[in-house]
Amino acid sequence: MGNRKSVAALTTTEKANFVAAVKALKAQTTGRNYDWFVRTHMTYFSTVSGIRYAHQSPSFLPWHRQYLTEFENALKAHNPAVDLPYWDWTVSRTTTGAPFTSDFMGGNGQNGNGPVTTGPFAGATNWRINVSSTTSTSLRRAMGGTLPTSTQVNQVLGYSTYDASPWSSSTSSGMRNRMEGFLAPNIHNSVHVWIGGHMAQQDSPNDPVFFLHHANIDRLWSRWQTTWGFGTNRYLPGGNTTGVLDVNEVMQPFGNTVTSVLDHRASFTYV
Numbered sequence: 001m002g003n004r005k006s007v008a009a010l011t012t013t014e015k016a017n018f019v020a021a022v023k024a025l026k027a028q029t030t031g032r033n034y035d036w037f038v039r040t041h042m043t044y045f046s047t048v049s050g051i052r053y054a055h056q057s058p059s060f061l062p063w064h065r066q067y068l069t070e071f072e073n074a075l076k077a078h079n080p081a082v083d084l085p086y087w088d089w090t091v092s093r094t095t096t097g098a099p100f101t102s103d104f105m106g107g108n109g110q111n112g113n114g115p116v117t118t119g120p121f122a123g124a125t126n127w128r129i130n131v132s133s134t135t136s137t138s139l140r141r142a143m144g145g146t147l148p149t150s151t152q153v154n155q156v157l158g159y160s161t162y163d164a165s166p167w168s169s170s171t172s173s174g175m176r177n178r179m180e181g182f183l184a185p186n187i188h189n190s191v192h193v194w195i196g197g198h199m200a201q202q203d204s205p206n207d208p209v210f211f212l213h214h215a216n217i218d219r220l221w222s223r224w225q226t227t228w229g230f231g232t233n234r235y236l237p238g239g240n241t242t243g244v245l246d247v248n249e250v251m252q253p254f255g256n257t258v259t260s261v262l263d264h265r266a267s268f269t270y271v
């Protein structure tokens, strides 16, 4: 079983192992390599075959949970000791502290939305952007603005209803749209915007910070489930909707159901 730790608690060795596994996945020439994860996120950014799987829909949280698990398994194929860490931006809130240190994710971009200049992902030789909606081959960041606070997170986790009709970015009640970020206090989207650069684009997984941020979003969903329940009745819609996933429907391209990821506690926990 995996133990997902805070980036602030990682040892030097754990950070080095994570970076090495990410780079090995990037260099992998067969199977689902790093760029497969980037391409998949871009494809599922919008509607696929009439269904919103990954964004602006109830399955935003389960789809990304499965996506993270597949990414973590792909890293474990290179080093079984690697677990996905999470970045709690309510605690680590600076552009120079964890996870933006030169031994881990590296720092800000140059001159606002320019290339990252420090750390293992700086420059197109260390880390080449191959699959993107823009043309730069170096990872870019433009950090700044406002990160969500723990007060805002706790407010969102207090909504007992998972989601509500019309099951979209227009949904005006429940937890999911507040967590995803089209409804105040806007948790997930605002962190993408705070990092900027590639993280603010459809190809956001080009920045490895993506996975640390989404592990934290998944951790917050797990906290919500700890309060309100891990059962199938704690996901909505329960059935008979079109264009979004009901609890018993299959998440593409993974092939498993929403139900299958709801109770994650036998596979991984957040510590």
Ligand SMILES: [Cu+2]
Residues within 6 Å of the ligand: 188, 192, 214
């Ligand atoms: Cu995201």
